[in-house]
Amino acid sequence: MKLYENEISSATSRVRIALALKGVEVEAHRISILGVDAQNRQADYLKLNPQGLVPALVTDGGQLITQSLAIIEYLNELYPEPPLLPLNLESRALARSVALAIASEIHALLPPRIASYLSTTHAINSDGVAEWSRHWIGEGMAAVEQLITNRRTGAFIAGDHPSVADIFLFPQAISAARNGFDLAQWANIAEIMQNLRAIPAFENNAPAARK
Ligand SMILES: N[C@@H](CCC(=O)N[C@@H](CS)C(=O)NCC(=O)O)C(=O)O
Numbered sequence: 001m002k003l004y005e006n007e008i009s010s011a012t013s014r015v016r017i018a019l020a021l022k023g024v025e026v027e028a029h030r031i032s033i034l035g036v037d038a039q040n041r042q043a044d045y046l047k048l049n050p051q052g053l054v055p056a057l058v059t060d061g062g063q064l065i066t067q068s069l070a071i072i073e074y075l076n077e078l079y080p081e082p083p084l085l086p087l088n089l090e091s092r093a094l095a096r097s098v099a100l101a102i103a104s105e106i107h108a109l110l111p112p113r114i115a116s117y118l119s120t121t122h123a124i125n126s127d128g129v130a131e132w133s134r135h136w137i138g139e140g141m142a143a144v145e146q147l148i149t150n151r152r153t154g155a156f157i158a159g160d161h162p163s164v165a166d167i168f169l170f171p172q173a174i175s176a177a178r179n180g181f182d183l184a185q186w187a188n189i190a191e192i193m194q195n196l197r198a199i200p201a202f203e204n205n206a207p208a209a210r211k
Pocket of ligand 1: 008009010011012033040052053054055066067068069103111112113114
């Protein structure tokens with residue numbers, strides 16, 4: 001399998017964590033995502049992934065899989081151990097809800113293409129873009145904290161084993177801290193992050209900081 005990825009990408013970090021938990025190796029292809037000559041916006045990469053985003057997985061059979069949740073669910077079916085979706089039906093729904101709350105309502109508002117559109121098309125300066133990011137991170141993380149309060153049943157979001165919910169939380173919480181948020185204000189998130197940081201598959205696959 002080939003993984004098109006970037007080390008600063010939260011969505012790549014999710015897939016990398018899943019691969020590490022499964023003990024699966026892939027052929028890595030680094031795609032740059034910052035700056036005017038970023039590879040993700042160039043014709044060669046758009047031919048492979050019309051969305052121009054990382055991560056993208058190409059299976060051994062040559063099929064393209066985009067979107068980190070779809071990639072992780074594919075890996076989870078191909079390599080069932082350890083399961084990344086809880087076996088209990090309601091916990092499984094909670095895990096997917098949290099993963100999507102992070103991917104769709106927080107992370108989707110923050111990537112480079114959004115910042116670049118705000119600054120080039122709407123003349124918003126770097127302080128304004130930073131304020132935009134902080135707004136959506138703060139609102140989104142507070143909602144995730146509420147979602148999991150009283151519904152946690154173990155050390156992680158949906159039980160005693162890390163699931164897709166934790167895989168999506170981990171890079172997003174790191175991004176929140178890098179954006180100046182004190183995670184301690186979200187007690188469940190802070191505790192789960194401490195538990196996740198003790199797992200090498202998570203700690204070794206955190207997104208790199210932007211230089
Ligand atoms: N919903 C997608 C998000 C993918 C995404 O936004 N990736 C970012 C990096 S974290 C990217 O490729 N950004 C390039 C850009 O914004 O131009 C997923 O979960 O895979």
